[in-house]
Amino acid sequence: MDDQELYAIFRKNGYKVTSQRLAVYNYLISREDHPSADEIFNALKEEHPTISLGTIYNSLSVLRDLGLIQELGFNEGSSRYDPNTEVHVNMVCEKCGEIHDYYPEFLETLWEKITNSLEITPTGQRIDIYYQCEKCSNQMKE
Amino acid sequence: MDDQELYAIFRKNGYKVTSQRLAVYNYLISREDHPSADEIFNALKEEHPTISLGTIYNSLSVLRDLGLIQELGFNEGSSRYDPNTEVHVNMVCEKCGEIHDYYPEFLETLWEKITNSLEITPTGQRIDIYYQCEKCSNQMKE
DNA sequence: ATTAAAACAAGAATGAATATTAATGGATGA
DNA sequence: TCATCCATTAATATTCATTCTTGTTTTAAT
Known part of the structure; x- marks a missing residue:
């Protein structure tokens, strides 16, 4: 899925296209494993110095609600996010x-x-x- | 599995037999669904007025480590406990x-x-x- | 019965996740 | 161009499930 398709999905569902959301999604699909919100936060900080952990959680919720990613809760520690549904x-x-x-x-x-x-x-x-x-x-x- | 078998499993693994552990396990297998720690706590309070939520978590951990139950973590809310492994x-x-x-x-x-x-x-x-x-x-x- | 180790109850502490709030920044229309 | 609107953001506070700590009680071996 390229960014243009993402744009369309966001807009069709009443969500705005923001660089933060794109960054979170693109980072997720760039990885073979399924990182936690905190890992994503630390990875994106360099290119997005002002991004906050709250925004990561927010973006992940939007992506999950759109069915673009799956959230995996575990017994211990934090949820992990899987771009493969x-x-x-x-x-x-x-x-x-x-x-x-x-x-x-x-x-x-x-x-x-x-x-x-x-x-x-x-x-x-x-x-x-x-x-x-x-x-x-x-x-x-x- | 009756209580005698449970006794043996606990002792073989170096755990003491306590009424709290038996109560947690027996309550779990008495239910068709998979309750949370808090639900178990509230259900057992009547028969065990002094039991604490910490003890519920402790007992569940022991049962899980013994392979007697499975802990199911979810995205939201608390873990659920399944006596079927x-x-x-x-x-x-x-x-x-x-x-x-x-x-x-x-x-x-x-x-x-x-x-x-x-x-x-x-x-x-x-x-x-x-x-x-x-x-x-x-x-x-x- | 004695005793040491294990487990308990109660409450404090932790940490992931959410909620709140004010600031930001595009989009829209005057 | 400028002002307004509104979703989103960043920062912070809060919530809530779970774990940890402390002092007491129970278990089980002797």
């Missing part, structure tokens, strides 16, 4: 919290088998697999 | 937050297809489907 698996390291997306073969077909049996229409989904990433399981051995 | 689907109403478990046909087989493709061994999983429950979608129409 399609069906996929979040591989979550239970030690360091690192997250990356995973697309098993035939996932969409399998997921359809599950959702087809429902009487209602889902508005979203979340699939997490918890494990220990290579880095963390190596540290355990030492 | 097997593979299942959490049906989460995005309006009122009500949760109930769902077991689609062949879920275990489908899930094995997904996890078999992994190089690592998962330590846990979480599958949520977000939707609007009947009560909430009826309220929207009015």
Whole structure:
């Protein structure tokens, strides 16, 4: 999705196009993992010296309400933000919290088998697999 | 699982058996949905007049660390506690937050297809489907 | 029964997230 | 061009779930 498409989505829904919102979204899609609001804040401070953490939260809420991103709440710590709203698996390291997306073969077909049996229409989904990433399981051995 | 089995699990892992821990676990398995710490606290106050919210959190942490329950963190509000740690689907109403478990046909087989493709061994999983429950979608129409 | 370790209750502290408020800066029309 | 409007922003205060601290009580081994 390029910025022009974003502009259109914002305006169609009555939101103004602001450099802060664009920056948050573009930063999110630039990353493979799913950063927290604070991480985004620290990353954008350099190019946007006056941006505030409140604005980050605000922008993330707008993006989430527009369905452009998904917010992932966890047991501990802060929420993480995922620019991918399609069906996929979040591989979550239970030690360091690192997250990356995973697309098993035939996932969409399998997921359809599950959702087809429902009487209602889902508005979203979340699939997490918890494990220990290579880095963390190596540290355990030492 | 009866209380005797619980006793054994606690002791085997170096935890003492306390009435508070038993009460929290037994209350959880008595419920179809997945209450929050505060709900558990309010429910147990009658039979345990001196119990504190801190103790609820403590007991829940112990039960979680023993693998007896799963903690589900969400974007908004408090964590919810699920005494079912097997593979299942959490049906989460995005309006009122009500949760109930769902077991689609062949879920275990489908899930094995997904996890078999992994190089690592998962330590846990979480599958949520977000939707609007009947009560909430009826309220929207009015 | 004695005793040490673990767990408890009560309340303070923490920290993520939201709410509030005044300032900012485009857009619009005179 | 200028003034006004209004959503958004930045800064700050506040909320609320959860964790931590302290002193007391309970558990369970001896």
